[in-house]
Structures are given as C-alpha cells and as structure tokens.
Amino acid sequence: MTFFPSSAPGVQRSVRSFLLVFALLATACGGEQPHSPSISEARASADGSTVTVEGFVSVVPGAFVSALGDEGFAVQDASGGIYVKVAQKLDLGLGTKVRVTGMLGEQNKLRILTSEPASVQKLSGTQQVSPRNVTTGGVDEAVEGSLVKVSGNITQTFQDDSPYGYKLYINDGSGEVQVFVHVSAGFDPGMLRALTAGQRITVTGLAAQYETTYEVAPRQPSDLTTP
Numbered sequence: 001m002t003f004f005p006s007s008a009p010g011v012q013r014s015v016r017s018f019l020l021v022f023a024l025l026a027t028a029c030g031g032e033q034p035h036s037p038s039i040s041e042a043r044a045s046a047d048g049s050t051v052t053v054e055g056f057v058s059v060v061p062g063a064f065v066s067a068l069g070d071e072g073f074a075v076q077d078a079s080g081g082i083y084v085k086v087a088q089k090l091d092l093g094l095g096t097k098v099r100v101t102g103m104l105g106e107q108n109k110l111r112i113l114t115s116e117p118a119s120v121q122k123l124s125g126t127q128q129v130s131p132r133n134v135t136t137g138g139v140d141e142a143v144e145g146s147l148v149k150v151s152g153n154i155t156q157t158f159q160d161d162s163p164y165g166y167k168l169y170i171n172d173g174s175g176e177v178q179v180f181v182h183v184s185a186g187f188d189p190g191m192l193r194a195l196t197a198g199q200r201i202t203v204t205g206l207a208a209q210y211e212t213t214y215e216v217a218p219r220q221p222s223d224l225t226t227p
Contacts, residue, residue, distance in 0.1 A: 014075045036099065040079035043111055043145065045104055053082070053113070058129040058147045059206050060087045064183035067164040068107065071212050072224040074145065074206050075100060076129050081145040083206070097123040109209045111145055122217045131204045137175025139214045143207040150177060150216055151202040166192050170201060178215040179203050179224075187221050201226050 042051040059074035071089035084100055102115030131149040152170035159167040166181045181187050202225050207219035218224050
C-alpha cells in the first residue's frame with residue numbers, strides 16, 4: 001500500500017475540493033435545517049406571517065379546549081412561549097421537544113400560532129418547563145404565552161363561567177389578576193367554590209389574555225395549591 005505525504009500539494013487540493021463539493025451537496029439535499037427564530041422573535045412578526053419555532057411543550061394538547069375550542073397546546077423556549085392552535089389532539093406530553101410551523105394571529109387578543117398536525121414535528125430530547133415567578137400585577141404582554149407562577153390572596157371568589165371555565169381573582173399587593181380555570185383542565189368545581197376571600201393560594205399556569213383581561217390558566221388540579 002502506498003501512502004502519500006500530507007504535504008503533497010496535489011493531494012491537499014483534491015481533499016479540499018472533495019470536502020467543498022460534499023458540503024454543497026449536503027446543503028442542497030437538506031443536510032442543514034433552516035434557522036428557526038426564537039419564540040419571542042416569532043411573536044413579534046406580523047399577523048398572517050408563517051413562522052417555524054422550536055421549543056418544549058408547557059401545556060398538553062386539549063387542556064384548554066373548553067374555552068378555546070381546539071385541541072391546542074403551548075410551547076416555550078428560553079425567550080418566551082406561545083399557544084399553538086390545532087384541530088386534532090396530538091400525542092405530546094409535557095416537556096416534549098417540538099418544531100411547529102404555522103400562521104401567526106390572535107384569538108381574543110391572545111397571541112396564537114395556528115398549525116396543522118402535519119406541521120408539528122416531534123424532536124429528540126425532553127425538558128420540563130419551569131414556571132417563571134411573577135407578581136400578580138406582572139401578568140401582562142411581556143409574559144403572555146409563558147408558564148408562570150403567582151401567589152396571592154383571593155379578592156374575588158368562585159365565578160361560574162361554564163361551559164368554558166371558572167374564574168376567581170387574587171392579589172399579592174401589586175395588582176389583581178384573574179385566574180381562569182378551564183372546565184377541560186379537570187378541576188373539581190366544589191373545591192374551587194370552597195376557596196374563601198382572603199385565602200392565599202399559589203397558581204402555576206399559562207399567562208394568557210382574553211380581550212383586555214390578562215389571566216393565569218392552570219393546566220391541571222395540581223397547579224393550584226394552598227399553604
């Protein structure tokens with residue numbers, strides 16, 4: 001077997017040419033994935049824009065179907081989160097990594113990404129999304145679409161807004177925020193009715209918006225706790 005010295009100019013040129021051609025072919029054949037903007041960048045795009053985002057599931061499909069009328073879910077990355085509106089319930093657990101392509105828009109002032117099942121791709125790896133601790137008065141556009149945790153005293157007790165959900169309000173001194181409990185999230189209405197004015201509760205949920213009202217929407221009964 002004959003070995004060519006690595007310093008041979010002809011061999012070096014041939015190797016460089018081969019690597020260049022290989023890289024070009026790999027790109028042309030889809031060897032590189034297109035860049036996905038961060039979710040915060042995507043949220044800032046104009047209504048009607050088609051965007052692709054990657055992140056981890058923070059709200060499972062169907063948890064909010066009673067009020068939003070779809071089998072959607074929420075996805076989050078390090079920059080923020082967004083609700084994905086999709087008609088078919090997909091098999092996505094909390095923390096599943098996904099790539100979603102859809103059209104940006106709003107539903108009752110809530111920023112949404114409308115997609116199709118075929119445009120939601122599971123990716124390898126999982127990561128549980130940790131909620132961001134915010135004040136009750138800090139639930140606003142800056143955190144909308146993200147998983148948050150708030151604590152405060154109940155200022156307005158149980159209000160029945162079924163078949164969509166149930167409402168109550170809490171305040172930690174920074175401003176009142178609505179807690180909207182979707183019927184489809186599996187809560188016992190009797191437990192919610194038993195909560196009293198002045199009682200302190202902690203709620204983890206999606207920071208959302210309905211028209212001019214910002215709210216926290218818990219995903220499951222364990223998202224609402226009392227001391």
